Amino acid sequence: xxxxxDVSKTFDAKTGTVSAVxxxxxxxPDGKIYGIVGYSGAGKSTIIRMLNGLEAPTTGSxxxxxxxISALKGKALRxxxxxxxxxxxxxxxxxxxxxLENIEFPLEIAKLSKAERKAKALKLxxxxxxxxxxxxxxxxxxxxxxxxxxxxxxxxxxxxxLLSDEATSALDPQTTDEVLDLLLDINKKLNLSxxxxxxxxxVIRKICDHxxxxxxxxxxxxxxxxxxxxxxxxxxxxxxxxQETDTGSADDTNIAVEEMLKKYPQGKIVKLTFHGExxxxxxxxxxxxxxDDIDLNIIEGNIHQTQEGSIGSLYIHLLSDNQxxxxxxxxxxxxxxxxxxxxxxx
Amino acid sequence: xxxxxIGSYFxxxxxxxxxxxxxxxxxxxxxxxxxxxxxxxGFLLGLLLFETTDSDSLLIKALNWIxxxxxxxxxxxxxxxxxxLLLPATQVIMGTIIGAQAAxxxxxxxxxxxxxxxxxxxxxxxDRGVLEAAEAMGATKAQIIxxxxxxxxxxxxxxxxxxxxxxxxxxxxxxxxIGAGGLGNTAYLDGFQAxxxxxxxxxxxxxxxxxxVFQFIGDFAVKRIxxx
Numbered sequence: 001x002x003x004x005x006d007v008s009k010t011f012d013a014k015t016g017t018v019s020a021v022x023x024x025x026x027x028x029p030d031g032k033i034y035g036i037v038g039y040s041g042a043g044k045s046t047i048i049r050m051l052n053g054l055e056a057p058t059t060g061s062x063x064x065x066x067x068x069i070s071a072l073k074g075k076a077l078r079x080x081x082x083x084x085x086x087x088x089x090x091x092x093x094x095x096x097x098x099x100l101e102n103i104e105f106p107l108e109i110a111k112l113s114k115a116e117r118k119a120k121a122l123k124l125x126x127x128x129x130x131x132x133x134x135x136x137x138x139x140x141x142x143x144x145x146x147x148x149x150x151x152x153x154x155x156x157x158x159x160x161x162l163l164s165d166e167a168t169s170a171l172d173p174q175t176t177d178e179v180l181d182l183l184l185d186i187n188k189k190l191n192l193s194x195x196x197x198x199x200x201x202x203v204i205r206k207i208c209d210h211x212x213x214x215x216x217x218x219x220x221x222x223x224x225x226x227x228x229x230x231x232x233x234x235x236x237x238x239x240x241x242x243q244e245t246d247t248g249s250a251d252d253t254n255i256a257v258e259e260m261l262k263k264y265p266q267g268k269i270v271k272l273t274f275h276g277e278x279x280x281x282x283x284x285x286x287x288x289x290x291x292d293d294i295d296l297n298i299i300e301g302n303i304h305q306t307q308e309g310s311i312g313s314l315y316i317h318l319l320s321d322n323q324x325x326x327x328x329x330x331x332x333x334x335x336x337x338x339x340x341x342x343x344x345x346x
Numbered sequence: 347x348x349x350x351x352i353g354s355y356f357x358x359x360x361x362x363x364x365x366x367x368x369x370x371x372x373x374x375x376x377x378x379x380x381x382x383x384x385x386x387x388g389f390l391l392g393l394l395l396f397e398t399t400d401s402d403s404l405l406i407k408a409l410n411w412i413x414x415x416x417x418x419x420x421x422x423x424x425x426x427x428x429x430x431l432l433l434p435a436t437q438v439i440m441g442t443i444i445g446a447q448a449a450x451x452x453x454x455x456x457x458x459x460x461x462x463x464x465x466x467x468x469x470x471x472x473d474r475g476v477l478e479a480a481e482a483m484g485a486t487k488a489q490i491i492x493x494x495x496x497x498x499x500x501x502x503x504x505x506x507x508x509x510x511x512x513x514x515x516x517x518x519x520x521x522x523x524i525g526a527g528g529l530g531n532t533a534y535l536d537g538f539q540a541x542x543x544x545x546x547x548x549x550x551x552x553x554x555x556x557x558x559v560f561q562f563i564g565d566f567a568v569k570r571i572x573x574x
Contacts, residue, residue, distance in 0.1 A: 054478065077484075078486065081483060081484035086479070086482045092479035095573055106484075109483050109484055110484070
C-alpha cells in the first residue's frame with residue numbers, strides 16, 4: 001500500500017517559491033492500476049518521483065509498503081529503490097547495451113551473478129514479447145519495442161510497484177494500446193501495483209482501476225474510473241472525460257441537433273447515457289416494439305470500454321403525432337435506468 | 347657549398363636513417379606515454395568537474411571553482427612557455443631537463459586540462475534521463491560512473507583522446523626543438539640548423555603519418571563502439 005500524507009512540495013525559483021504539489025492525500029491499494037491524470041505542469045511527475053525518492057516532499061510523508069520513503073537516505077533508499085520499477089516517456093535505455101544487457105542492468109546493480117542475470121533477463125524478454133531481439137541495440141528497435149525493453153528492465157528485480165511516467169506519450173496510438181495491454185497483462189499476471197501518470201484520459205480508461213485528477217498540484221477529484229467517467233464533478237475532470245468520450249464529432253452532433261430541432265419542431269431530441277450492462281441491451285428495438293406509433297432517428301452514438309465496464313451515449317430523435325407516446329417512451333427509458341436528457345430548443 | 351634550392355628537399359642521401367628511426371621512436375614514445383597519463387588524469391579531472399557542477403553545497407561549489415580555475419590557467423599557457431616555466435620542476439621530478447623523459451611533465455600538464463574539459467563535455471552530453479533511470483534503480487555513485495557515464499560517453503571520450511593525442515604530437519615537436527629529442531629535434535637541429543632540407547621534409551612526412559595513424563585508429567574505434 002502506498003500512502004501520501006499531507007504532501008506538499010515547493011521549489012525555489014528565481015521568481016520566488018513555486019508550489020508544485022499542495023496537500024496531497026492519497027491511498028493506493030495493492031495490486032491495482034492507479035492513474036494520476038493532469039495537464040503538464042500539474043505536478044504529476046513530482047508526485048511519482050517522490051515514490052522512489054528522486055524527489056523529496058517539503059512537508060508531509062510518503063510511505064510505500066510500510067517504509068517511509070521520504071525519510072530514507074543512502075543505502076536504505078537504494079535498497080528500497082531496487083523494489084520499485086520505473087518506466088519513462090523517453091525509455092531511457094542505455095544505447096551502449098543490447099536488449100538483454102539493458103534488462104540485466106538493474107540485476108547488476110543488485111549484484112546478481114552472471115548466470116542468474118541471464119536466466120532472469122531471458123524470461124523477461126519472453127514476457128514482454130521481444131524473443132529473438134535479445135542481442136539488438138536500442139537504436140535498432142521501434143519506439144514500442146524500446147518501451148517493452150523499458151518494462152522488462154523495470155520488472156527485472158521483481159518489484160512490488162511499477163511506476164509509469166508518461167510511458168506511452170511518445171508512442172503512436174496503436175503502439176500505445178499494445179504497451180497498455182502489456183501493462184494490464186503484467187498487472188494481472190504478477191499482481192503488481194502500477195502507478196500510471198499521464199495526460200491522456202485514454203490511458204486511464206483503458207487500464208486504470210482508480211484515477212486521481214491533478215490540477216495545479218492539488219488532487220481535485222478521485223475515485224473508481226467508471227464513476228469518474230459517469231459522473232465527473234469538476235470542470236477539469238469533465239474536460240478530461242470529454243477528451244476521451246467525444247468521438248471528435250461533438251461539434252457535428254451539436255450542429256445536427258440544431259438542424260433537427262429546426263426541421264421537426266414537434267419531435268423531441270434525447271441524449272441517452274448508458275453504463276455497464278445497459279450498454280449491451282437492445283434498448284432501441286425494445287422501445288420500437290413497445291410503441292408502434294413512434295419514429296426513431298439515431299443522430300450519433302458512441303461507446304467506450306473501461307476496466308469496470310462500458311460507457312456510452314446515444315442521441316436520438318423521437319417523432320410521433322401522438323404526444324402521449326413520446327411521453328410514454330421517455331418514461332419507459334426511465335424504467336430501463338438509462339440516463340435521459342431531453343435537449344430543448346435554444 | 348650548401349644547397350638551399352627546392353631540389354635540396356629531395357636529397358635523401360643526406361638523411362641519416364638510423365637517427366631518423368631513433369627520433370621517430372622517441373616521438374612515438376613521448377606521445378604514447380603522455381597520452382596514457384593524460385587519459386587517466388583528464389578523465390579524473392573531467393569527472394570531478396562534472397560531478398561538482400550545479401551543487402547546492404558551498405564546499406563543492408568552491409572545489410568546482412578551484413579545479414575549473416586550475417584547468418583554465420594551464421590550458422591558457424602557451425606550450426613553449428610552459429616547458430620553460432616547468433624546467434626547475436622537471437629537474438626535480440624527472441632528474442633531468444634533457445631528453446624525451448624530461449618532456450613528459452610539461453606535455454601532461456598542458457594536455458590533461460584540455461582533455462578534462464572534453465571529458466566534462468562528453469558527460470554532459472549524456473541524456474539526463476538515463477542517469478536518472480540508473481539512480482531510480484538504486485545504483486550507487488560508483489555504479490553510475492562505471493556502468494553509465496563511462497560506457498555511454500565512450501565514443502566522445504575516444505574521439506576526445508584522439509584530438510588530444512594529435513595536439514600532443516605537435517607539442518612533442520616543440521619540446522624536441524628545445525632538447526627533448528624526437529622528430530621535432532631532428533627537424534630543427536639536423537634539418538634547419540644544418541641546412542639539410544631533406545631531413546626536415548622527412549621528419550615532417552613521418553609526423554604527418556603518425557598523426558594519420560592516430561586519427562585512423564581513433565575513428566575506427568569510435569565507429570566500432572558507437573551503437574547509436
